[in-house]
Amino acid sequence: MAIRKVARMGHPVLRQKARELSVDEIRTSEFRALVQDMLETMNEYSGIGIAAPQIHEAVSVAIIDYDEENPCTVIINPKITVLDETTQAFWEGCLSVPDLRGLVHRPRKVQIDYLNLKAEPKQIVVEGFLATVFQHELDHLFGVLFVDRVQYGPGTSPIAFIEEYQRYLIPKEEDDVGELDE
Ligand code: NI
Numbered sequence: 001m002a003i004r005k006v007a008r009m010g011h012p013v014l015r016q017k018a019r020e021l022s023v024d025e026i027r028t029s030e031f032r033a034l035v036q037d038m039l040e041t042m043n044e045y046s047g048i049g050i051a052a053p054q055i056h057e058a059v060s061v062a063i064i065d066y067d068e069e070n071p072c073t074v075i076i077n078p079k080i081t082v083l084d085e086t087t088q089a090f091w092e093g094c095l096s097v098p099d100l101r102g103l104v105h106r107p108r109k110v111q112i113d114y115l116n117l118k119a120e121p122k123q124i125v126v127e128g129f130l131a132t133v134f135q136h137e138l139d140h141l142f143g144v145l146f147v148d149r150v151q152y153g154p155g156t157s158p159i160a161f162i163e164e165y166q167r168y169l170i171p172k173e174e175d176d177v178g179e180l181d182e
Contacts, residue, residue: 001036003044004055009097009145013053018060018141020077026119035074035117038063047095048180049133051140054096062137066130073124076115078138083125084109090132091171091179092146093162101169101179102150102159106135132180
C-alpha cells in the first residue's frame with residue numbers, strides 16, 4: 001500500500017485509452033492493491049475522485065468518493081450514456097492539472113454501466129454536480145482532461161490559475177455555476 005506519484009498533464013499515460021479489465025484480473029490481490037493505492041493517493045491530495053491513469057496505470061478503473069455516509073464507489077470498465085443532453089457548467093480542477101481551474105459544460109444527467117470491485121455489473125444514474133464528477137473522472141479512462149472541454153475563444157475567461165480564479169472568478173451565490181475540485 002502506498003501513496004503514488006500523480007501523473008501531470010503532458011505525461012502520455014493521461015492520453016491513452018485505458019485498457020478494460022477482465023473479471024479474473026479484478027479478483028486478483030494485485031488489483032485490490034492498485035485500488036487501495038488509488039484511495040490512499042486520492043486522500044493524500046484531498047481529491048474526491050481519482051482514475052488509475054492518474055497514478056500511471058492505464059487500466060479502466062476510477063474511484064469516486066461522493067457520499068460521506070458510504071465507502072468510495074469503485075467504477076470498473078464504465079460505459080456512459082447521456083440521459084439529458086441539457087448542459088450545466090461547473091468550475092473544474094484536477095490532480096493532474098494542478099493550479100488551474102476551468103469552466104466546463106457537460107450534460108446534466110448520465111447513466112453509467114460498470115463492474116464493481118466484486119466484478120458484478122452495476123448501473124448508476126447521476127445528475128447535477130455528481131454527473132459532472134463522474135464524467136470528469138471517467139474522461140480520464142478515455143485519455144481526456146477537463147482542459148479539452150473548456151470552451152476557448154476571445155472575450156471569454158474559461159480557464160484560470162487558482163489564485164486569479166479565487167480573486168476574480170470564484171462563483172458568487174447568484175451565479176448558476178458551482179465548483180468541482182477533483
Ligand atoms: Ni481529474
